[in-house]
Amino acid sequence: MSTNHPAARSAASATPITSITLADVPALAAGCAIFGTGGGGAVQTPQLGVEIALEQFGPVPVKQVADLDADDVVVAMSGIGAPSVGFEMLGASGQAEIIVEEIERLTGKRITTIMATEIGGSNGVGPVGWAASLGLSILDADGMGRAFPEAPMTAMNVANLPPGYAVLSDVIGNVSILRPVSLAWLERHARALTVASGAISIGANYVMDRDTVRGAVIEGSVSRAVQVGRRLLTATxxxxxxxxxxxxxxxxxxxxxxxxxxxxxxxxxxxxxxxxxxxxxxxxxxxxxxxxxxxxxxxxxxxxxxxxxxxxxxxxxxxxxxxxxxxxxxxxxxxxxxxxxxxxxxxxxxxxxxxxxxxxxxxxxxxxxxxxxxxxxx
Structure with missing residues (x-):
């Protein structure tokens, strides 16, 4: 895909970060909360989870889109559901691992990198913990540059990338595999499954290589969230x-x-x-x-x-x-x-x-x- 597609944008200038350490998490969470525009889920709970994951597994490498190589495979991941429920309903250990295993089984590809579907709110923070526990990298990009409530509202959809498989996992351990014909149909089916699961689940779709990522995501958004968070946390x-x-x-x-x-x-x-x-x-x-x-x-x-x-x-x-x-x-x-x-x-x-x-x-x-x-x- 050509990099001059309208979706080939970069977040407002930020010095790229190379990893996310324990010390970076407060700034990441503060910045993601700002870009959440009220949604994406409150950051307090996932912030604690990410800090625990980084303490256990160490820093998470951050990859730039330009640095992806031929062996890299990126999957977009996020929580889905009502934030009012997600603030009280904790996720289950192993949800992200189950999803990645299913994606790898369905596609025959080994996932190397997780990308936040949206940089806003908990959905910008949580993927860092998932990547840490799985030993994967985080892509310095996302699919929205903010938070939006529905599946079709992504840069990948603006770029007309087909959604491919979608995998959902809830806190009970149920796994749902979808192959939607469009993001509009994914929204209908995934939302119904999520409501049936208590209004909160984790999902993944858009398995991309370095060629499909280029021009179809908003670059630099993780670094930008950290930069905004640092400015906020140190301001008088x-x-x-x-x-x-x-x-x-x-x-x-x-x-x-x-x-x-x-x-x-x-x-x-x-x-x-x-x-x-x-x-x-x-x-x-x-x-x-x-x-x-x-x-x-x-x-x-x-x-x-x-x-x-x-x-x-x-x-x-x-x-x-x-x-x-x-x-x-x-x-x-x-x-x-x-x-x-x-x-x-x-x-x-x-x-x-x-x-x-x-x-x-x-x-x-x-x-x-x-x-x-x-x-x-x-």
Whole structure:
């Protein structure tokens, strides 16, 4: 596949890391929480699991896409389900091992590298622990550059890669093998199986070699998450540091005054309302959620929407607050910044624009000039 495909993007500049050590985990988790845009699962539990795995098995090598060789085989892996359940329902030891064994049996290929399907939330953190326990590497890339709630919303799908086999494993030990005709069908079947398994499972698909990876993933996202996390954890003004590091805008700052949240169809759905305080006093800002923060509205007008990124952080610490952890009375800041250009292409918006989530509204790019948008969607 050509590397000039619209999906052949790199995360905003970050110095590539060569391994993930125990000392890197807090920064990785903090950065992944930011890129989770409310979803991908809270990072606290997988962070502990990864730290235990690294203590037992040692650092995990990080490979760049350009450094993959002819013998490398990459598999995309993630958790699937409702974050509100995943925060309380622990995974089982051996889930990742079972999945990799099944993938190798089905394809006849030896997996060398795990790639996070999404860098956001727990799904950006957990694969490091899985790689450590399996003695594998992590690819410095992911399939979203953030978190999205549904299987079709990946850079690999933008690049029109066929999904191949998909393997799911739940905490009981059930293993499901799917060979979907499309990512839309994978979403339907995998979501139904996950709901039947208590609304949380682990899945893998997209077995790729070095030629299919190139141009079909978002490169540098692991290094970028660590860089953002380090900036956050060392800042004296965390929210200011984040807006600077991400090129983000502070939409509002205030107090959570209303939350409507439900677990439905394997997703956490609802909305949160923030009442402005200080310089934002008198404003009511509503954020619509489906696992992730999708649309920000004020006075009936849309301020920002998917695929651009919206993260709600603690106003004092800058720590990202996942949708399942939002509570009445929290003092929060709502940040927004521009998505990776691939999501502004015609194919990207078809898969992850507002209408893909059922919103009857046209996408208005956030944080870029009209020329940049035209160039991305041409």
């Amino acid at each position: 003004d965390p929210v200011g540091a984040l807006t600077d590091e991400l090129g983000a805008s502070l939409i509002t700052g205030g107090k959570v005054v209303d939350i409507e949240r439900r677990t439905e169809g394997g997703f956490t759905r609802g909305s949160v309302t923030v009442e402005g305080i200080g310089e934002h006093r008198g404003r009511l800002t509503r954020v619509e959620i489906q696992n992730e923060n999708l649309v920000v509205m004020e006075d009936g007008a849309v301020i920002v929407s998917v695929p651009d990124l919206v993260t709600i952080v603690d106003s004092e610490t800058g720590d990202a607050i996942s949708t399942e952890m939002l509570r009445f009375g929290q003092r929060v800041s709502v940040l927004a910044w521009a998505c990776d250009p691939l999501w502004r292409t015609e194919r990207g918006l078809e898969l992850a624009g507002p209408r893909a989530f059922g919103y009857d509204l046209d996408y208005e790019p956030f944080g870029v000039s009209a020329d940049e948008t035209i160039g991305a969607t041409r």
